[in-house]
Amino acid sequence: MNSENAILIAYICQRGNQAPKEADESLRSILAPDPELNDRLNNYLMRFFVSNFKWVMLVSGLLTCTMFQALISPQASLQSNFGQTMEGSLAEIIVRNWGALIGLVGVMLIYGAFTEPVRRFVLVVAGSSKIIFILLVLSSKESFMGFGVGTAVIADSIMVALYIAYLLLTVKRSI
Numbered sequence: 001m002n003s004e005n006a007i008l009i010a011y012i013c014q015r016g017n018q019a020p021k022e023a024d025e026s027l028r029s030i031l032a033p034d035p036e037l038n039d040r041l042n043n044y045l046m047r048f049f050v051s052n053f054k055w056v057m058l059v060s061g062l063l064t065c066t067m068f069q070a071l072i073s074p075q076a077s078l079q080s081n082f083g084q085t086m087e088g089s090l091a092e093i094i095v096r097n098w099g100a101l102i103g104l105v106g107v108m109l110i111y112g113a114f115t116e117p118v119r120r121f122v123l124v125v126a127g128s129s130k131i132i133f134i135l136l137v138l139s140s141k142e143s144f145m146g147f148g149v150g151t152a153v154i155a156d157s158i159m160v161a162l163y164i165a166y167l168l169l170t171v172k173r174s175i
Contacts, residue, residue: 046169053166054113057123060159061109064126070099081148105129120167127163130156
């Protein structure tokens with residue numbers, strides 16, 4: 001009996017308060033799945049996530065490296081990200097430095113993707129940087145979410161959630 005039939009029989013049994021014997025075993029397998037199978041599936045999914053996490057870091061690092069644009073063209077970066085520009089040599093220095101620092105975080109993510117001993121440290125640094133950025137943008141009195149920075153906040157939030165998941169799944173537990 002397939003699972004669709006078992007579900008239909010379960011529905012009919014529930015409506016009629018009957019329990020036909022042929023549906024009993026199938027219902028148990030659907031409603032109370034094998035805990036060992038669930039554990040093995042969860043372990044497989046966790047191992048798959050952890051063993052392929054370098055690709056998450058690589059994509060995250062490449063996206064973060066796009067902020068090198070601010071180093072090269074600070075006014076264009078400000079305009080596309082915030083919808084505004086800043087004038088003066090001090091603004092140029094600050095925005096260029098900001099772009100360089102964020103770009104270097106991207107380089108760290110790429111390096112950490114392929115160098116496992118530093119991976120956790122890189123994720124803590126990059127995640128902290130992204131959390132601070134997200135909080136600063138969201139706490140601003142002026143909303144910039146309609147500009148490029150809105151997309152960055154969403155992407156960075158997803159990245160931070162993935163970083164935290166990886167860090168929690170790779171904690172070395174000693175008993």
